[in-house]
Amino acid sequence: MSVKKIEIMDTTLRDGEQTSSVSFSASEKLTIAILLLEELKVDRIEIASARVSEGEFQAVKEITNWAAEHDYLDKVEVLSFVDNGISINWMVEAGAKVQNLLTKGSLNHLTHQLKKTSSQHFKEISEVIKLGQDKGVVTNVYLEDWSNGMRNSKAYVYEFLDFLATQPIKRIMLPDTLGVLTPEESYAFVKEIKDTYPNLHFDFHGHNDYDLGVANVMSALQAGADGLHLTINGMGERAGNAPMSSTIAVINDFMPELTTGVNEKMLYTVCKLVENFSGVVIPSNKPIIGANVFTQTAGIHADGDNKNNLYFSDLMPERFGRKRQYALGKSSGKANIQKNLQQLGLQLNDEDLKKVTQRIIELGDKKQVVTKEDLPYIISDVLDRTYEEKIKINSYVLTHSKGLKPSTTVSLTIEEETFEENAQGDGQFDAFMNAIRSVFKRKGTILPDLIDYAVRIPPGSRSDALCETIITWKYPEKEFKTRGLDSDQTVSAIKATEKMLNIVVN
Numbered sequence: 001m002s003v004k005k006i007e008i009m010d011t012t013l014r015d016g017e018q019t020s021s022v023s024f025s026a027s028e029k030l031t032i033a034i035l036l037l038e039e040l041k042v043d044r045i046e047i048a049s050a051r052v053s054e055g056e057f058q059a060v061k062e063i064t065n066w067a068a069e070h071d072y073l074d075k076v077e078v079l080s081f082v083d084n085g086i087s088i089n090w091m092v093e094a095g096a097k098v099q100n101l102l103t104k105g106s107l108n109h110l111t112h113q114l115k116k117t118s119s120q121h122f123k124e125i126s127e128v129i130k131l132g133q134d135k136g137v138v139t140n141v142y143l144e145d146w147s148n149g150m151r152n153s154k155a156y157v158y159e160f161l162d163f164l165a166t167q168p169i170k171r172i173m174l175p176d177t178l179g180v181l182t183p184e185e186s187y188a189f190v191k192e193i194k195d196t197y198p199n200l201h202f203d204f205h206g207h208n209d210y211d212l213g214v215a216n217v218m219s220a221l222q223a224g225a226d227g228l229h230l231t232i233n234g235m236g237e238r239a240g241n242a243p244m245s246s247t248i249a250v251i252n253d254f255m256p257e258l259t260t261g262v263n264e265k266m267l268y269t270v271c272k273l274v275e276n277f278s279g280v281v282i283p284s285n286k287p288i289i290g291a292n293v294f295t296q297t298a299g300i301h302a303d304g305d306n307k308n309n310l311y312f313s314d315l316m317p318e319r320f321g322r323k324r325q326y327a328l329g330k331s332s333g334k335a336n337i338q339k340n341l342q343q344l345g346l347q348l349n350d351e352d353l354k355k356v357t358q359r360i361i362e363l364g365d366k367k368q369v370v371t372k373e374d375l376p377y378i379i380s381d382v383l384d385r386t387y388e389e390k391i392k393i394n395s396y397v398l399t400h401s402k403g404l405k406p407s408t409t410v411s412l413t414i415e416e417e418t419f420e421e422n423a424q425g426d427g428q429f430d431a432f433m434n435a436i437r438s439v440f441k442r443k444g445t446i447l448p449d450l451i452d453y454a455v456r457i458p459p460g461s462r463s464d465a466l467c468e469t470i471i472t473w474k475y476p477e478k479e480f481k482t483r484g485l486d487s488d489q490t491v492s493a494i495k496a497t498e499k500m501l502n503i504v505v506n
């Protein structure tokens with residue numbers, strides 16, 4: 001089987017920058033351009049629209065200076081306009097050598113926006129192509145609104161393509177400008193054109209308005225498209241363009257007759273950098289690059305991973321420079337916990353594993369997202385109960401209101417006898433401690449002094465997740481610490497206190 005190489009043109013720096021509220025600085029553009037060409041190894045990049053601004057001019061200049069030094073100038077493209085050569089002068093002054101000339105690919109656009117006839121339009125286009133040639137500029141031609149042109153004014157599209165076939169241009173670019181094609185139409189339209197002009201190079205430029213960007217790109221390739229326009233993170237006008245990450249995975253996994261030069265391993269790194277520079281957050285469920293897409297949540301999957309890789313798919317995270325993760329929560333089960341323990345280099349016996357699993361399920365039930373980094377804290381919270389549980393805090397009410405002293409009502413059981421007590425204090429926890437102390441005073445037990453109270457959030461925990469309180473207690477002759485873990489700070493302190501009471505009475 002002969003394998004066809006598809007040209008990948010990245011337009012993150014042009015169409016991607018048309019994402020609402022995104023603007024890259026010149027140095028961000030240069031950094032992204034270098035990564036795209038040198039690390040991700042796309043074939044071409046479109047870096048700007050001509051004449052946009054002075055800042056854009058500087059950005060193009062910086063990129064073309066770098067590209068000239070590294071022999072990439074023929075891979076760096078600028079969107080230009082049919083404007084008697086004003087765009088060409090702009091881009092040539094900025095050092096660029098390839099123009100992607102924006103023309104009208106539907107009769108509707110031609111008559112209502114340009115208000116010109118096809119022959120007037122073609123004449124002006126050929127003049128711009130000639131001007132470019134005279135200045136050493138290679139021309140590719142975009143047929144804007146081509147998809148609607150094929151639907152509603154096919155005769156015009158073919159008249160245009162017949163004209164372009166006579167011109168000294170390198171590529172014809174077929175945009176689904178409004179992202180309105182279906183995969184069936186993408187196939188049919190590209191096939192028809194490729195069958196008519198087998199020797200011309202056609203790029204397909206898909207938008208994602210119906211979330212069909214990748215499907216349409218796949219159909220266009222099956223129909224014979226020679227190149228694709230993609231963006232990092234699917235950025236672009238309105239709903240964006242077909243995204244680089246999933247498109248490359250689809251080509252690699254489902255289209256053995258095609259190949260690209262793109263280095264999959266760098267996809268995640270480049271996508272994260274662009275996320276950072278653009279400020280547009282990658283959705284957590286975005287295939288290949290989203291935060292959650294390689295995380296197994298259901299314990300049955302982690303269990304299957306241990307048993308002959310039952311849940312294997314070709315979409316292995318390592319291909320993209322990522323790692324499989326196993327979520328911890330109420331549906332995670334022992335297998336997920338074991339996987340996380342392995343990653344942390346920890347081991348637990350069956351009984352302790354059961355206790356830790358139970359605790360994670362309890363936390364999961366209370367909405368918690370438990371992370372791998374929380375695990376050592378949960379383990380120490382669960383496993384440092386080396387005493388018999390003689391004391392149980394059954395219930396409590398803590399009040400905090402402006403202008404009134406905080407107060408507590410607490411109910412606790414001490415060796416099967418239940419006590420209830422009210423108290424006030426300087427804060428909620430102080431009121432709670434006063435209530436507890438007065439119960440124990442009645443029983444003749446002296447409790448240790450509280451000499452330190454430290455609260456911390458386990459590193460890696462989200463701000464709404466776990467909170468650990470470590471309390472240091474002191475008798476004249478000895479000092480000891482207890483810790484409590486909960487999503488609520490006061491509850492974590494109460495849990496640490498309950499442990500202290502059990503240590504004291506044991």
Ligand SMILES: CC(C)C(=O)C(=O)O
Nearest residue numbers: 142144145175176177
């Ligand atoms: C500006 C043009 C080329 C475009 O992005 C489109 O038509 O989708």
